[in-house]
Structure formats: C-alpha cells, structure tokens
Amino acid sequence: MSSLISFKAITVSLSGKSILNIDQLDVLAHQCTLLTGRNGSGKTTLFKIMAGLLKPNSAEIHYQGLEMTWKQAKPYIQKDIIYLHQQPYLFDASVADNIAYGLHRLGENKASAHKKVMQALDWADLSHLAHRPAKQLSGGEKQRVALTRARILSPRLLLLDEPTASMDTDAKQQTSLLLQRLKSEGVSIIISSHETHTVDHIADRHLLLERGRIETLERPTHSNKVTVLNTSKYST
Amino acid sequence: MNDLSQASAHAFQLLLSGNNDIWEIISLSFGVSFSAILIATPLALVIAFFLAFFSFPLRRALISLFNTFMSVPAVIIGLTLYLLLSRSGPLGDLRLLFTDKAMVIGQILLSFPLLVAMAHASFQAADRRAWETAITLGASPARAFFTLMYEVRFGLIAAVVAGFGRVVAEIGCSMMVGGNILHATRNIPTAIALETSKGEFAQGIALGMVLLVLSLSLNAGVSIFQGKGELQT
Numbered sequence: 001m002s003s004l005i006s007f008k009a010i011t012v013s014l015s016g017k018s019i020l021n022i023d024q025l026d027v028l029a030h031q032c033t034l035l036t037g038r039n040g041s042g043k044t045t046l047f048k049i050m051a052g053l054l055k056p057n058s059a060e061i062h063y064q065g066l067e068m069t070w071k072q073a074k075p076y077i078q079k080d081i082i083y084l085h086q087q088p089y090l091f092d093a094s095v096a097d098n099i100a101y102g103l104h105r106l107g108e109n110k111a112s113a114h115k116k117v118m119q120a121l122d123w124a125d126l127s128h129l130a131h132r133p134a135k136q137l138s139g140g141e142k143q144r145v146a147l148t149r150a151r152i153l154s155p156r157l158l159l160l161d162e163p164t165a166s167m168d169t170d171a172k173q174q175t176s177l178l179l180q181r182l183k184s185e186g187v188s189i190i191i192s193s194h195e196t197h198t199v200d201h202i203a204d205r206h207l208l209l210e211r212g213r214i215e216t217l218e219r220p221t222h223s224n225k226v227t228v229l230n231t232s233k234y235s236t
Numbered sequence: 237m238n239d240l241s242q243a244s245a246h247a248f249q250l251l252l253s254g255n256n257d258i259w260e261i262i263s264l265s266f267g268v269s270f271s272a273i274l275i276a277t278p279l280a281l282v283i284a285f286f287l288a289f290f291s292f293p294l295r296r297a298l299i300s301l302f303n304t305f306m307s308v309p310a311v312i313i314g315l316t317l318y319l320l321l322s323r324s325g326p327l328g329d330l331r332l333l334f335t336d337k338a339m340v341i342g343q344i345l346l347s348f349p350l351l352v353a354m355a356h357a358s359f360q361a362a363d364r365r366a367w368e369t370a371i372t373l374g375a376s377p378a379r380a381f382f383t384l385m386y387e388v389r390f391g392l393i394a395a396v397v398a399g400f401g402r403v404v405a406e407i408g409c410s411m412m413v414g415g416n417i418l419h420a421t422r423n424i425p426t427a428i429a430l431e432t433s434k435g436e437f438a439q440g441i442a443l444g445m446v447l448l449v450l451s452l453s454l455n456a457g458v459s460i461f462q463g464k465g466e467l468q469t
C-alpha cells in the first residue's frame with residue numbers, strides 16, 4: 001500500500017490547552033479512511049491542518065519525496081488536498097458557477113470550463129439544479145454540489161468533515177453514492193464522523209482520534225469494532 | 237413667510253434653469269467627495285479585512301482606534317490638516333491649502349475610520365467558511381479576498397454609501413482647508429453657509445434641497461443594502 005502523504009509530529013494547542021499530539025499519520029493512496037472521534041476530539045482541527053488552512057504549532061510533512069515543515073508544504077497541500085466543511089459553504093452564485101469556481105486556477109478557457117462543469121453536474125445527477133441559486137439548496141444538495149466542486153479539480157485527497165451528520169436517509173444515500181464513485185476514481189478520501197454506521201462500508205481503514213492521538217482500529221467490517229463504536233459514547 | 241415661499245420658488249427656478257454657479261458648486265461637491273471615497277475605499281477594505289480575519293498584535297487596539305476616530309469632529313480634522321498644510325506647516329511646500337485637493341485629503345481622513353469600521357463589521361459577520369472554501373479550492377489570497385468581498389457586498393456597499401453621505405454633507409473640514417472659493421473650492425455645504433449669511437436664501441435653499449434629497453436617499457440606500465446583507469446569511 002503506497003503512502004500518498006505522511007504527517008508527523010503534529011502538535012496543536014489552543015489557548016494553552018493541548019488539542020492534538022499526533023506522532024504519525026500516513027494517508028494511503030486510493031484509500032478511504034474513516035476517522036472517528038467524539039465531538040471536540042479535534043477532527044476538524046486536524047483536517048484543517050492537513051488541508052493547509054490552519055497553522056499547527058508544529059508538523060512535519062513528507063510529500064512527493066520531500067520532507068517539509070507545514071509552512072513549506074502549505075502550497076502543495078492547499079493545491080492537492082481539498083477540505084469540505086461539515087456544512088459546506090456555497091458561494092452566492094448559481095450551482096454551475098459554484099462548481100466552476102476552482103477551474104479559474106487551471107486557466108481553462110470558457111468553452112472547456114463549461115463542458116467540464118456540465119459533465120460534473122451530470123456525474124452528480126445535479127444537472128437539473130445547474131442554474132439554481134446555490135444558497136437555496138437543501139443541506140444534502142449542498143453537500144453534493146460541494147463534492148462535485150471539489151472533484152472537478154482532481155484532488156489527490158479529499159477531507160470530508162462529518163459529511164452526513166445532519167442529513168436524512170435519502171440525502172445520506174445520495175452522498176454515499178457519490179463518495180463511492182469518487183473512491184472508484186482513485187481519489188484518497190478521509191471521512192470524519194462521530195458515528196460509523198453510514199459510511200463504514202466504503203472505508204478501507206478506520207482511525208480513532210482520542211485525547212489528541214490517533215489509534216488504528218481494525219478494518220470496519222460491520223462486526224464488533226463498529227458495534228463498539230456505535231455505543232452511546234460516540235453517538236449524539 | 238411670503239419671503240420664504242418666494243425664495244423657494246426662486247430656488248426651484250435656479251435649479252431648473254441650469255444656473256451655472258449652482259451646478260458648478262454641485263458638481264464640485266460630487267467630484268471632491270467621489271474622489272475621496274474612491275481613494276479611501278480600497279485601503280479601508282483591506283485594513284478592515286485584516287482586522288476581521290487575522291490576529292496580530294495591537295489588532296484590538298487598532299479596532300478601537302478606528303472606532304474612536306469615527307467620532308472626531310470634521311472641524312478638528314480640518315484644523316489639523318490646516319496646520320499641516322499652511323505655509324509654515326510641515327507640508328506647506330506642497331501648496332495644497334485652499335485647493336480642492338486639500339478638500340479631498342480632508343474628506344479621505346474623515347471617511348476613512350467610518351469605512352474601516354463599517355467594512356470591518358461586515359467582514360466580521362462574514363462566514364469564515366467562505367474564505368476557507370475559496371482557499372481550499374485553489375484561489376490565491378487575492379482572489380479569495382475578492383470572493384469574500386462579493387459574499388458580503390451589501391454590507392460593503394452600505395459602508396461606502398454611508399462614507400459618501402458623511403463627507404458630502406460635512407462643512408467644517410471643507411471650509412477650513414478649502415476656503416469656500418467660488419469656481420475653485422466652493423461646495424454645497426460651504427455655499428449654503430455663505431449664501432444664507434449674505435441673505436441670499438434662494439441659492440441656499442436650492443442647494444439645501446439638493447443636499448437633503450441626496451442625504452435622504454443615501455441613508456435609505458444604506459438601510460436597503462444592510463437589509464439585503466442580512467437576508468443573505
């Protein structure tokens with residue numbers, strides 16, 4: 001199993017309190033990882049550091065054969081890793097314009113950008129919403145738009161912060177369908193959750209974040225581990 | 237009373253007949269205030285953004301400083317600028333006193349704290365996720381900044397409109413550093429003061445009506461844009 005990127009010695013303390021203290025976190029290529037941990041365990045903080053959005057107190061990053069500090073790695077990780085908020089933020093524009101947002105960087109011409117957006121909308125079964133103002137969508141629809149907006153940039157790694165936390169069953173199913181498609185396209189994915197039962201079937205690996213540290217659990221196989229994680233301690 | 241209605245009727249005549257002096261004064265007022273706002277706004281927005289989105293030493297102090305400066309009276313700014321620009325002052329060599337440029341500088345100083353404070357409030361209320369989303373989707377910090385400005389555009393427009401409203405109606409600073417010179421630095425407020433003191437009520441009323449309509453519509457504009465901003469969350 002080849003490693004896509006490794007984070008070492010991540011430490012974060014906020015207002016004098018230690019939040020994260022992670023020795024090593026290897027992200028495997030083309031793998032889907034489930035990261036669980038109770039509310040406040042630091043999942044969001046960790047993701048934002050990994051995506052280059054939040055400065056840790058310290059972190060070493062091994063990426064593409066280079067050993068870098070977080071600051072040195074920032075441009076690379078900002079480019080190749082996309083973070084999706086628990087409730088994704090859609091810009092005050094149409095769905096299609098939201099999906100096109102990141103293409104700007106790639107310097108695409110209008111025609112080819114338009115084509116890509118249309119394909120992406122089709123990929124996510126969102127074509128019928130193309131011209132709707134994004135702010136008017138439901139939570140589930142917003143999540144799917146955000147996934148599509150990320151996918152169009154061909155990221156190496158997607159960090160999904162509790163993607164299905166506040167969704168109804170239908171929306172959860174549609175989201176997890178897109179996640180499976182992404183996974184089969186070879187994108188590495190880490191999904192955080194304070195519970196496990198919705199997405200465990202696509203996860204290859206299961207990490208637990210507790211007291212600022214990461215523990216590797218067995219593959220989530222719908223068996224004992226998962227059941228253990230579904231006990232009251234982790235559900236809200 | 238009869239005098240007053242006569243003067244008002246005359247005022248309308250002056251405005252409608254396209255009286256050169258009056259329209260020159262109006263256009264000077266607009267020109268000076270537009271220039272001031274145009275120059276002050278970009279820097280004010282950038283500062284407001286930094287104050288809202290990044291933490292650095294003295295950030296809190298700067299925020300209260302701008303809030304405090306908002307309430308400095310226009311004459312005090314005029315007085316300070318006068319002393320700086322007067323012949324014997326440190327900037328006397330620039331020969332700016334009693335020019336429209338001096339008025340522009342005065343109005344920049346006057347509007348700047350208001351622009352920063354109001355824009356800061358807008359950015360403060362902006363969703364942090366907007367910035368992070370732009371960055372994680374590969375936007376440069378500059379593009380992310382423009383995206384964020386677009387997301388809070390109604391609040392920012394309200395700030396600019398309020399800033400314009402403040403400077404276009406102020407008299408103290410324009411009078412002191414402009415000097416109310418006809419064809420050069422006479423704007424609406426200084427003209428009103430002068431004409432009225434000379435007993436020329438018609439011109440004063442005509443200009444007063446223009447300024448009143450302008451101020452009322454600017455204020456309405458501010459409320460409308462602020463209201464729109466609230467709907468957007």
Ligand SMILES: Nc1ncnc2c1ncn2[C@@H]1O[C@H](COP(=O)(O)OP(=O)(O)O)[C@@H](O)[C@H]1O
Nearest residue numbers: 014015019037038039040041042043044045046
């Ligand atoms: N800006 C902040 N200042 C201080 N503490 C914070 C801040 N943001 C988050 N925390 C704390 O960091 C811890 C981890 O938060 P978070 O990463 O949001 O956890 P999770 O996403 O797992 O719920 C929590 O204890 C939270 O209270």
Ligand SMILES: [Mg+2]
Nearest residue numbers: 043044086161
């Ligand atoms: Mg969280």
